Every structure is written in C-alpha cells, then in structure tokens.
Amino acid sequence: MSFQPVKFYQTGTFTVGNRLLPPEERSVQSDSKRFNSINSGHRACQGCGEALGARYAIDAAMEAADGRIIAANATGCLEVFSTPYPETSWQIPWIHSLFGNTAAVATGIAAALKVKGKTGTRVVAQGGDGGTTDIGFGCLSGMFERNDDVLYICYDNGGYMNTGVQRSSATPAAARTSTTPAVGAEPGNVFGQGKFLPAIAMAHDIPYVATATVADLRDLEAKVTRAMEIRGARYIHILVPCPLGWGTASHDTIRMARLAKETGIFPVFEAEHGEIKSVLAIRRPLPVEDYLRPQKRYAHLFGKQPRIDVIAHLQAQADRNIRKYGLQARKGGH
C-alpha cells in the first residue's frame, strides 16, 4: 500500500497541508515553491476539476522526477484551455499532437530519451476520457502492450466536455449528455455500455494501474509517486468532476469527487501487474442519491416522478463496486 494516511494530527493527511506534520510527510501541493506545472492564466472553467487534477498529478510527477518531465497531451479541454496561442500555461516541456495518438507520441518521446541515454527525464502522457477510452484507446493499448516507459494519466470527467458535453464510453449510466438526452423511456446514457479503463489496463498486466480523485490529494500524489518509481507502462485514472458537464456548482468540484468515492460509485484502488494491491476505503458511507442529486445531469431522476428504479440500479452498481473492490468503511476510518 503506497499511501498510509496519517491517522491523526488534527487533519492528518486529509488536508492539503498540515503544519503539524514533519516536512517530509507534507504534500507536494502544500509547498509554497511547488512547480505549478500548469500555471495561472489558463482558460479552464471556474472550478475545473481537470485543471486541478492535472496540476496535482504533474506536480507530483515533477517532484518525483526532480523536475525532469516531458508531457504529451491529447486534444481536449486540458489542451485547449492550457495552450491557446500565444500563451501556454505549461511550465514543462509539453507537446500536443492529436486527439487519439497521445500514448504513441509519448512512446516516441520515451524512445528518443532512451536512445539518447536521458533516462533521468521521464515521460507522462495525459488526456481526457474521450481521448483515452475512445479515440486514443488503440494507441494506449499498444503502449501498454509494449510496456513502454510512459505514465499515462486519464482525467475522467465522463464525457466530451470540450465539444459541448457529448457522451463518451466513460459516461456513466443514466447521465444526461448532449448525445444522450434526458428524454424517452430510458433517459440519459443507457445501462450496460461504457467501459472502465483501469480494469482494461490491468488486463494488460502492466506494472502499475491506479485510480484516484481530486478529493484525495495525498492518495493521488502517493500514486503518482509510486508510479514514478516504476519503469514501464503505467496508468492512473483520475476522476475530475466537470461543473459544466455535470451541472454542478463550481465550488462543488471536490465535493462531487468525494461523494463519488464515498458512495462507491468510483472505486479508488491501485494494482500492480494486474493485481489489486490496495483500496481507499470509504470513510463516511453515503447513499448514491447524495452523489446524484446535486448534479443536473441526473436531474431527470428526481423529477415529479422520481426514477426510483434507476437510482436503485445505480445504487446496485455502487454496491457492486464496494463488494468487488472491498471498499467498505473500516473502523477508525481509512
């Protein structure tokens, strides 16, 4: 288990910083001289989970690699809001090529570094769920299969938010998007479709696969740090709520991620060579309704005639996650 939360010290390791912790146990994000790999002035929406997740992850990778990171970035929100000519928010060497080829571009960078003997410089590829689970899946699977020395980070906000909130294969069931409107007998995205990429990544037997959310910074940082200790293909899937696409208040971004984890909707775990090594247990269990209700993309479930059946179905999905990954809250929390 890579992340051993500090049990107490007022806020333990739940908050970003903690003056009571020894310096070596403090988070990368709490450092007043942190990298800010993605700088201020980017054009992400107010309360953007992806902007936050990207800084969390890349800063942690930078810390682990002594500031020697090269990133390849898929087309998508992150790319568009961070690098509109003539300004870029990135403070690291960064390249955007296409929507579907990020893993392969990263492979190329890694190959170049290897052949030049620059093994101290590490490669991170990043993209949204569309660029990862859909259009970029072929290249990603190829990168996994070859075990190229790349850390791929997927920022999952459950849809094509950049183009106006269309459905991706990571869009959850029942969620409303522009292409799965909340009309008809089965409003929103259908059940039984979509794919959970971390499990597919694990099926490649790559050295490291993990999930994380922007609500558990220390867990996220520990996973990136762990991933950076390993050579070969690594995959981290980070849930990053999207106020626009989810229809949530801009200030609720982290809260939504927390609810996703605490309800069991989004399992947080890590795996090595295809085997689960640890899970982040639920701390304060909640029904999925608490997670669904604040989101306008599920508003159709809570209309005049609430779709109790659909909510129950989603609860069953969460319960299944809890059983499957062993997410049950443990005594004493964490």
Added chain:
Amino acid sequence: MDKPFAITLDPGSSLANHTGSWRTFRPEYLDRLPPCNATCPAGENIQGWLFHAESGDYEAAWRSLTENNPLPAIMGRVCYHPCEGACNRQHVDSSVGINSIERFLGDEAIKRNWQFMKPATQSGKKVLVVGAGPSGLAAAYHLARLGHAVEIQEAGPYAGGMMRFGIPKYRLPREVIEAEVQRIVNLGVTLKLDAKVSSIEESMQAGKFDAAFLAVGAHIGKRAYIPAGTAAKMVDAISVLRSMEGEDKPMLGRRVVVYGGGNTAIDVARTVKRMGAEPIIVYRRTRDKAPAHDFEIEEALQEGVMVKWLSTIKQAEEGEITIEKMALDDKGFPQPTGEFETLAADSVVLALGQDVDLGLLEGVPGLEVKNGTVQVGPNMMTGHPGIFAGGDMVPSERTVTVAVGHGKKAARHIDAWLKGTTYAPPPKHELAGIEKLNTWYYSEAPHVVRPMLDILRRQSSFDEVVQGLDESNALFEARRCLSCGNCFECDNCYGVCPDNAVIKLGPGKRFKFNFDYCKGCGVCVAECPCGAIKMVAEEN
C-alpha cells in the same frame, strides 16, 4: 531555441491572461468567532491558545491563555467549561476537552515556574483591589500588566477568596492556588492579608488610590427558616467549607443532612464524606432540575453520597429531621404532598446560597445596591466614579470563571478611566457555526478522558479526584480542535485552487488571494475545513 511561429510557445506565458476578470464573486479570508471563545465567561481566546498547544509549544499556549486569564491551573480544575458545551466538535464525535488542556498548561506552568512578563513602563497610578478572590486577582493581574500599581487588600488570612473557602481541596488543591497567586504577586502586585476594608472611601483616601475595584466574595451563607429544636445542630455550608481551611474541623457528627441542590451542597456532602461521615443530600426537586453540575452529582453518588430527591425539611430536632415528599407540578415546581418521613441526622448543613457582605460600601455616595448586589454600568463602574466592582458583588452568575472575566473587563475599563478615555471592546466576529465548517477534513479522534482517582481514596482522602492529562494526552486533545472560523494554515485553499490563485505567505502569515487569476469558483470556500473564507459579490 528559435521556435516555430505560433506552434511553439514559451513556458508559463499564460500569466499574461488575467482570468480574474471572469469573477463575479470573490473569496475573502475572515476570522469567525469560535463557539468556545464566544461562550467563555473569562473571555479566553481558547482556540488561540490551543493553536500553540497543537504544535507542542505549551509555553506559548500558556502565555496566550494568560493574556486573558492568569489562573489556568485553577480554572482547569474548577471551571464548568461552557466552552465544551458549545464546541463544534460535538457534532463530529465529542467536544474537545478544553478544560483538561487548560489545567495541563496551568500545571505545566507551575512545574516549570513560568512567570508573567512585567510591563515595560509604569503609569504612576494606584489601584486598590478589595478581595483576593478570582475577580480581584484577575483585575489586579491585568491592571499590573497595564503598568498600574496595584494593592490587594484581603480580609481573610489567605488569598483565593471563595476558591479557597468555597471549593474543597479534593477539587482544588491549595498549593495550586498558592502558586498562581504567588505568580501574580511576583508580577509586582501588593497583597495585604487580614486587611479588611470596612470603608472603601477611607481606604482609598488613606492609600491615595486613584481607583478601586471591589471584589468581595459571597461568604455569608443564606439561612432558611426551619422549625428546629434547640438541640438541633444547624450550620451553613460555607462555614463548613471555610472551617475546613483552619485547624478546627467542624463537628457535624456521623449522619449529616445537606440541604440544597447546588454545587455547594455537593461540595459539602463530598467533604463530610471524606471526613468519615454519612452525608444525605435533601433537595426539593429532581436530579435533572438540580443546579449542581451533573458530573459532580455523579461523582458524589459514586463516592457514596446519598440523595433524597423531591424532599423538603419540615422540622429539625436533635438526632433527626422530618422531611416532606414533594411532587413536581405542571410547570415543574415542587409542591408538597403531605407525605412525611423522618431521617436520622446529627446535623443539618444548609446549602441554600450565599450573600456578600456589603458593609464597606456604607456611605459611599452614588452607589446603588439592589438584591444584595452592587449595580454597575457596562464598564463595571459603580455609581461612584472610580469605584468599580465585579465578581460575586455584582448581579451575575457566581462562578470562578465569571469572576475572572469580571476582573479582566473591569481592569480594562479602570485603565481607560485612569487615562481619561473609554474602553471599547473590539467588535465580535460572526459566529463560526458547524454549518460553516467542512468537517470531512478532520481526522477521527475520540475525546481523551481524564483519569480519575480510585474510589476508595476518593471516599477517604482529600486527594484531588480528577487527575491531569499527561503530555501526550494533552497534545492529542489539543489537536482535536477544529479551529472553527480561523485559519490554521492547513493549505487547503492553496492546494485546491484550480487557478493557482492563492498565495502562501509562510508559517503564521496565512494566505492571500491573487485576484489577477482568481476566477471566483469558490472551491477554496467549500473546502476550507474551518470556515475561514467567504464569498462576497464583486459588485459590493
């Protein structure tokens, strides 16, 4: 490098894009009033001193504490800690044991002989403090710190007032009082014992005092009319407790009936129990209606004190009393039932409240006395200019904590009065209610229970019943503080900002917003554990 036009860009150049223009609401840091501070009668900045204790800097914590209260070792034992009743942590698990940490700090200060800092300059003014009880000691301390020459004139042979004469030593060991009084004396306060002030005007003139603070305790036990035979032994509770301080212990016999339901009744009952007697408390109402703190009733019951609830004494004779059973009416008042019972009783101790001896005020023009108390203005000054009063003398709850609060408050007004100005307390912040907090961030941490003396020793000795916390326990308990409403530098705002628009100013300096980039999303407000940020509309 000679970069290709437009395709390749310089790092971090988006700083040119000031996204602050997107904002319609802006976050603002603020300090809210934590409920503990809001309820502390002594006006302690509890959260403030807990902050230092959390990092293990106990001296800093003690110094912070004693900014408001010079008697933490005493208060850590006898304060009924309304702060803990208000503590927001009770909504998470259980309240922070503030009182136990205060005692730890007080004891630590005695152990390590920490002393108060003397004022840099002297004002040249003289202030007379009448009474060396908590209120007088507190006032003397604060006035001395403000640079005034203070003399306490105490009627009794010891300092401490009602703390010494009204509180048993198993709750408040006398060496604790001695230590904290001595520290105030060391600050430069003159303490005159056995110096009863019989006329305040005379005493002030004699000593050329510029002002006076009257802080005489309620030493006179209230009497009630109970038909009694001549041989019946009846004494008042406060006399019993006072006599415990001298050589001649009271002779009350084996079966002692204590009449009353307040803390003094409990104290007397527990005291006589320790003297080998069998105390029975007789109280006209029920346990939950009793003014005594429940934990003290519980401790008394544990120690073998008997209680007759819903009972009044109708008659006292030698060796026995008659009591009438009562019943509560619809409004919760006890009404006689006509049912009687006799109890064996070698003596009856009346614990029905106390009065203050106001004899020293006779003839002072402008003073107003009502219901046995001196009327004071909001600045604690009596109707006579320059004469202030506090503690048991003024209309208020009579607790050590309230008394200490009066002393501090009066000192500030006296200081202002001496300078010819008025003291205006700073405006209070809005309350940091639980709804302002994001408690998800606080670690699970159950309350530490203070160790208790074993029951046999409690029944037979005057050793202190409730023990202190050890260092690790105190630290743990201090860290349970949620820091409601005040930034404790957890870095959450700094970390969770998607726009890196929070600037970390360094330890103790908190944070500030970089409004060039803050888009006003409000994530910092939502994720601030302690509710120290709020959103305000830009147009305001």
Added chain:
Amino acid sequence: MFQVRIHGRGGQGVVTAAEMLSVAAFDEGRHAQAFPSFGSERTGAPVVAFCRIADREIRLREPIMEPDAIIIQDPTLLHQVDVFAGLKQDGYILINTSKTFDQLGLGDMVRDWNPARLCTVPAMELALKHVGRPVPNVPLLGGFAAVAGVLQLESVIKAIEERFSGKVAAGNVAAAREAHAIVKAEMEQAVKGDVTHA
C-alpha cells in the same frame, strides 16, 4: 538483353531463384534485374519471377512478356498455367522433372525446337539428396548455367554462397554442380543428335 521467366509454386524459392540469377550476373560484372510477379500468392499457389540480364543499365520495368528462357520449377504447372506464353522461338526451356518432354506431353509443342535448348533436370531429387529439403530452385540454377550459356557455373555457385552459408550452401553448391553436369550431358547428347525429344 536476356530475359528469364521462372515458374513455380509459392514456397519453392521462385523469387529467390530469380534474385540469385541476377546476383550471378552481377558477379560477372553485368547488369541484372530480378523481380517477382508482385502477387499476394500463398504457399502452393502458382508464382512467377523474372530476371533480366544485360550489359548496360536496365531501365525497362515492364513484366517479361517475351522471355528468352523459361525455368519451370514444378512440372505440375505445365497444364494449369500457360507457362510458355510469349516464349521466343527456340527459347530455352528448363524443367524440373525426371521425365522427358514427350512424357510430359510437350512433344508436339517443341517438335521444331532446337533440341539443345530443351532440358530437364530432376532438381527436386537433387535438392533432397544434397540439401535434404524439397527446394528445387538452386539445382535448377546450376542447370540453367549449362543450358543457356549466359552465365558461368562458378558465378551461380558464388551467388549460392552469398545467399546461403554452411551446410546449406555446400549442399546447394553440390546440387547445382550435379544439375549442371546433368544438363551439360543432355545438351551434348542433343547436339550429337543422340536424343530426340520427339
């Protein structure tokens, strides 16, 4: 310019044969161009490869439609594919077989042919004998050196040794030499008129 077309089946080394032929010519300082029929045929399917040999640069890129010589690596193709299409009158024909032209049913076709240009060699047997594998292409090249006279046997052997190594090279060289001897003997007999293909 001398143009050769080789017929065989996928897996019989038809393309290799054409390439080795071009290498042999190159080794003699001549220009040569070998190329396959660019098909996507799999093992067993009829395939064709070509080789041009000339004393100047070969620029022509069209398929060989009027060959000067034809090498048939697999006699079972004779009645399935028009292997003789475009063959010049009195062009060389070399067939991997232990039968005669008559026995192969080709008697009528070659009745007026110069008998010295009609040769057979049991290349499959030679390959099995010397190399241990049923790959008739290399022995046929040895035979071709004898029949067409455009290349020296030693050039072919050099090409074999460039292509293969060790035992395989030695076996192929031996097979090529034996094939060369067989064909040479056939031709000498034909010139003497001892043998007719009728």
Added chain:
Amino acid sequence: MLKQMEGSRAVAEAVALCRPEVICAYPISPQTHIVEALGEMVKEGALASCEFINVESEFAAMSVAIGASAAGARSYTATASQGLLYMAEAVFNAAGLGLPIVMTVANRAIGAPINIWNDHSDALSQRDSGWLQLFAETNQEALDLHIQAFRLAEELSLPIMVCMDGFILTHAFERVDMPTQEQVDAYLPAYSPRQVLDPDEPVSIGAMVGPEAFMEVRYLAHAKQMEALKLIPAYAAEFKAVFGRDSGGLMHTYRSEDAETIIVAMGSVLGTIKDTVDEMRDSGHRIGVLGITCFRPFPVAAVADALRQAKRFVVLEKSMAIGLGGILAVNVRMAVTGMGLKGYTVVAGLGGRAITMKSLHALFRQGEKDELEPVTFLDLDWKAVNKQLEREKAHRRSGPVAEALLRDVGIVGARNY
C-alpha cells in the same frame, strides 16, 4: 560499393547509414521488407543507438515518430497505401508541427477495391499535407534520396516522404552503389533540432492557433517549401560532390533538348519511357522526357523552363483525380500556364497495370500527332467497362463492380503480365 540487392534492402541499408534513432514499424505490403531489414539490423546490433518499435497501427507509427522527433531523435518510418491513409491525420500533424521525419512510401494503390499493386494514389492523396515528396526512378535513386531527405528535412524542419514504386522497385533486385558510412557521415550532419522537448529549456509544442495566426503559420509552411526549391538542387549538387553521382534534385530531363513532344512522368516508369523514347529517337522522332523527382514542393518554374521549347507535353501518371483526370497533369499545366503548349493527360498503370513499351510506342505516336484525348486511360479494357455500364443501365441491382469485372475479364486476363 556496388551491390546486387533488393530495393527494400538497399533503402534499409541507406537509412541505417543515416543513423536513425527511432524507427517505428507497422507492416503493410509492399513496405515490409524495408522495416524488416531495419528491425533485424537493430536487433543484431548492426544499427546501434536506435530504438525499433513495433507499433499497433500506422497512425501509431507516425505518432511515435512525432514524439521521438519532438524529443530530438532522428526518426524514420515507412508505409504505403491504406497505411498512409490510416496515418493521414498524423501525417498532416507532423508537417504542421514542423518535425523532420523521413518516411518511405512504397507506392501502392488505394482501395476499394483492395489492391496491393503499385500506383501513386497513396502519396498523391497526401500532396497537400505539408510534407516534401520525392519520387525515386530507380533503387539507386531511392537509396540516395533517403540520405538527402534526412539532411533536407532537418535543415528545413519539415518531414519528407521518399516515394518509391511498390514491388517494381521495392522488390526488384538490381545493382546499387551503396555508399560508405564515412561518405554519409560527411554529407549528413547530426540532427540539431529547431525545437525540442527538453526539461532544461521547456516549451509547449502544438498550441491551439486561432484565426489571428493560423494563415501565417500556413504561409510559413509554404515559404519553407519554396525555400526547399533552392535547397534541393543545392543538396543534390553537394551529394554529387561526395558520392559522385547525379541523384535527386527537382527533376531530370532526358533527350529533351530539341524535343517537340515531352513525356512527363514520375517514378520507375521513367525507365520504360526512356527505352521507348530511345527507340523512337532512333527512328527520328523528336521526343524527350521530363522526370519529376520533387513533387512537393512542385518546381513550377523549372518545369516551365524544361517544357518551354516543346510543342506539347504528355503527362503520364500513375494517379488519378477522379472526376477531373490527372493530378500530376494539373500541376504541370499550372507550371506552363500561358505558354501555349498542348498538353495531354494519360492515366496509366493504376493498381499495378503493366505499362509496356508496346503501349507507350502507340501512345506517344498518337501524342505526337495530337490525336490524344485530353485525358487518356492507357490500356483500359473498354469492352469490360462498357459491359458493366450496360449492365448497370439494365439492372438496378447490378451488384459489386469489381467482382463483375473480374468475372468478365477472367482469371488469366487478370494476370498482370
């Protein structure tokens, strides 16, 4: 050193001499032999300091090359036909980012109907991608062009396709003069990237560019290609100085000095054309040849100069702008705009259809007499075509075209020889 070898092998050895650092490979006929040979060289250590990556698609192949090139590695890949189309998005991207990748295109037709044989449809479909496109006439030239391409690409910071006819060249065994490592090292300096992903000097590559600068970016790409028109002949001249032979350049003329009719073509068919022209010259025809080596940038001025003295030109191309006629022809016509030349487009050799001297003789004679249609389809089976057109008139459900034609022409007729 003279060697008799397969064209693919020759190219592979030449690429190896250029010291590539990252090679990405995905198999597609007829490019396979090139990357197979390179893969072997890397694996056995003959090609040191090189990463050979077997990717999962051509799209990935180009993408890996993009990443590697951006990280400062000399990068190479090879493809053909459908593969080139499958990577098309990345092809445009590599050019847009200005990454000097060299790619061999073993020219092959594009389906449907699926066809593995040679024509130029694949490369020409990417003519506007921003890549430089060089067409080899022989395997010697293919080999030489790769050496020149790395130098050109890296100097210009633009990617280059070296196009060679699939099978006809890639699979042909013929004589090549293989240069030495010393020669190549003398000609080709180490790769010094114009932009590179480097933590010591971070940059963001691949920004989103809006209307305010996009046209400028595009113009600059064009300006670079115009610059290439000067560099290409200069580098060819330097090449001759080091290697001792004419290779590359913008174009080659053949017996065109006094020609009234000039045949314009690209790639290996030029050999067959030259043989035909030789024969016609022998019988007194004033005919010559213009071989285009550099299709992108298109050498408009040089082509105009080469054709200025002629009366007519016949563009014989292995490509087709369906619905218009020729692709190369349109480019040539633009070059001679206003010159009063007669021009003919001949679409030939599509999908591997053999282009024979016999047909060329007839064609060129027709051309000389101005008897050609504006667009001619060489050796088209009109009978089969007309039959199908009739069939489609007669039946709504006439079925798939290619299969019907195959039935008509028969299996022997379908042989390409």
